[in-house]
Amino acid sequence: MRKLTYILSALIAAILLMGIVYSLWSTSVVISGTINTGTVEGKWISAESDDIGIDPEWDKDVGYVEFEGLGTSELVVIVGNTYPCYTTTIVAIYEYTGTVPAIVNSTIVETIGWEPASSYGANDGPVFLEILYNVTVGTQLHQGDRIEVVIKVHVEQCAEQDASYLFTVEMELIQWNEYTPSIPPAEITTVTLHPNRGKDATDYWPYYLKECDLQKLSSSDDEKYQSHWPWPDDYNEYDYIDFMFPSIEFPSGATIESVVLYFEWTWGVWLSSGSAIDAARLQFYVGDTLYGTLDLNVPSAGTDSTVTVELMDYGIDTPEEVNGLRVRFQAQDGRGAQFTYHDLVELVVTYEYTP
Amino acid sequence: MRGKMVGLVTALLVAMLALGLSYALWFTTLSISGTINTGIVRAEIIAGECYDDEPEEKDVSGISCYVDENGVLVVTVSNAYPCIEYTCEFNVTNTGTIPVKVQSITISPEEMADWVTVNGISVGDQIEPGETVECSLIVHLTNDADQGETYTFTVEILLVQWNEYE
Numbered sequence: 029m030r031k032l033t034y035i036l037s038a039l040i041a042a043i044l045l046m047g048i049v050y051s052l053w054s055t056s057v058v059i060s061g062t063i064n065t066g067t068v069e070g071k072w073i074s075a076e077s078d079d080i081g082i083d084p085e086w087d088k089d090v091g092y093v094e095f096e097g098l099g100t101s102e103l104v105v106i107v108g109n110t111y112p113c114y115t116t117t118i119v120a121i122y123e124y125t126g127t128v129p130a131i132v133n134s135t136i137v138e139t140i141g142w143e144p145a146s147s148y149g150a151n152d153g154p155v156f157l158e159i160l161y162n163v164t165v166g167t168q169l170h171q172g173d174r175i176e177v178v179i180k181v182h183v184e185q186c187a188e189q190d191a192s193y194l195f196t197v198e199m200e201l202i203q204w205n206e207y208t209p210s211i212p213p214a215e216i217t218t219v220t221l222h223p224n225r226g227k228d229a230t231d232y233w234p235y236y237l238k239e240c241d242l243q244k245l246s247s248s249d250d251e252k253y254q255s256h257w258p259w260p261d262d263y264n265e266y267d268y269i270d271f272m273f274p275s276i277e278f279p280s281g282a283t284i285e286s287v288v289l290y291f292e293w294t295w296g297v298w299l300s301s302g303s304a305i306d307a308a309r310l311q312f313y314v315g316d317t318l319y320g321t322l323d324l325n326v327p328s329a330g331t332d333s334t335v336t337v338e339l340m341d342y343g344i345d346t347p348e349e350v351n352g353l354r355v356r357f358q359a360q361d362g363r364g365a366q367f368t369y370h371d372l373v374e375l376v377v378t379y380e381y382t383p
Numbered sequence: 384m385r386g387k388m389v390g391l392v393t394a395l396l397v398a399m400l401a402l403g404l405s406y407a408l409w410f411t412t413l414s415i416s417g418t419i420n421t422g423i424v425r426a427e428i429i430a431g432e433c434y435d436d437e438p439e440e441k442d443v444s445g446i447s448c449y450v451d452e453n454g455v456l457v458v459t460v461s462n463a464y465p466c467i468e469y470t471c472e473f474n475v476t477n478t479g480t481i482p483v484k485v486q487s488i489t490i491s492p493e494e495m496a497d498w499v500t501v502n503g504i505s506v507g508d509q510i511e512p513g514e515t516v517e518c519s520l521i522v523h524l525t526n527d528a529d530q531g532e533t534y535t536f537t538v539e540i541l542l543v544q545w546n547e548y549e
Contacts, residue, residue: 053547063459206465
């Protein structure tokens with residue numbers, strides 16, 4: 029009897045619980061979608077050869093040209109019973125029927141098991157093939173657009189009898205928004221320059237460096253250019269030697285990778301009256317704008333000192349700045365008796381250019 | 384005898400009096416009359432603008448949508464191809480009287496979730512009565528989509544009364 033009571037109680041509890049579950053109120057909003065995709069496709073609609081009887085350029089009907097696959101995307105061309113010097117021109121038309129614009133991604137001609145002749149009549153291969161298109165890689169095609177492919181065939185003298193020379197012409201079309209133009213690799217160019225002009229203002233009257241002076245600056249060969257006059261006892265705006273360089277014809281869009289100055293100099297080859305160069309510096313100008321100053325370590329008298337400076341660190345990093353560069357040398361001598369000697373002034377410019 | 388008689392009559396009178404008192408007791412009843420009006424859990428989907436990111440000069444595909452008689456938002460993408468983003472904007476409005484929460488967003492078949500996403504609404508979001516949430520459906524095919532094919536999908540956004548959200 030008690031068991032029956034328990035069973036009834038459990039049943040009632042279950043029914044109550046079900047009632048709670050069913051009482052969860054809810055609603056749904058529904059989206060029903062259909063996606064119809066487009067197509068990238070086409071077909072060969074015509075193909076013709078100029079061999080429609082008498083062989084072109086001959087007077088006999090021997091060779092022939094046949095086509096298979098018209099109306100499909102794969103055209104098969106059979107050039108049969110040919111002989112050396114047989115020639116024919118084939119014109120095939122492909123119509124783009126896809127619903128999504130496509131772009132010509134590549135055109136590939138492959139020969140299967142043989143190498144074509146390098147040119148018409150070169151006889152370094154059994155057949156000379158020339159494939160011409162009225163489109164180029166990157167051309168965009170819309171539905172109904174047509175591609176004309178012209179195939180010129182010339183059987184060379186070295187062709188074997190009873191042989192088959194197979195080739196395929198493949199043009200890859202891809203949906204327009206997946207086409208990535210191939211970017212040619214960047215070209216790195218390094219140019220080494222030496223001064224083609226110079227102004228030595230150590231004397232009262234400025235001296236403009238001559239060709240023979242400039243020649244001395246072009247290599248580290250101990251053939252040195254001597255300052256025109258000894259240096260004064262302090263830096264000033266009147267005493268300097270300026271070195272200017274020929275312009276580089278940078279291609280449009282070139283970017284500078286490095287601008288390195290090599291500057292070799294010394295002083296006191298002929299010591300006099302105990303005087304000495306006690307300071308020297310280089311200044312870098314573009315036009316009249318000073319970009320920076322580099323104080324030089326003064327070597328002992330008669331010892332060559334070579335300074336290597338990355339001028340990009342001074343902000344000279346555009347083609348315009350490189351072409352407008354002027355390097356100024358200044359020194360000071362407490363007694364105003366010492367000359368300086370300049371062996372090498374060299375500018376090495378490296379730039380990158382993407383054609 | 385006489386004494387017995389008198390006693391009996393007296394007892395009868397007392398009994399009758401007592402009976403009379405009982406009948407004269409006044410009474411009243413307290414009652415409660417109740418009415419329960421339940422709320423409504425209801426939502427509506429409203430079609431919005433449809434567009435894609437094709438440039439004007441290559442506008443070959445498209446997306447459109449409308450709400451049918453069953454309240455279903457019907458979305459159609461035509462001449463679709465990979466890597467174009469097709470967008471359908473829509474609103475979900477709580478037209479009921481009870482706050483609702485998004486219990487689930489289900490895209491079926493499951494693999495279509497690679498190409499279809501719903502923005503602007505997420506599981507757990509609460510929508511108050513009268514409130515509208517601006518949402519969008521994005522279709523973006525990957526390169527493994529087949530050409531000349533028809534793909535169908537369903538998105539169900541399940542809304543439950545706020546206090547039953549799990």
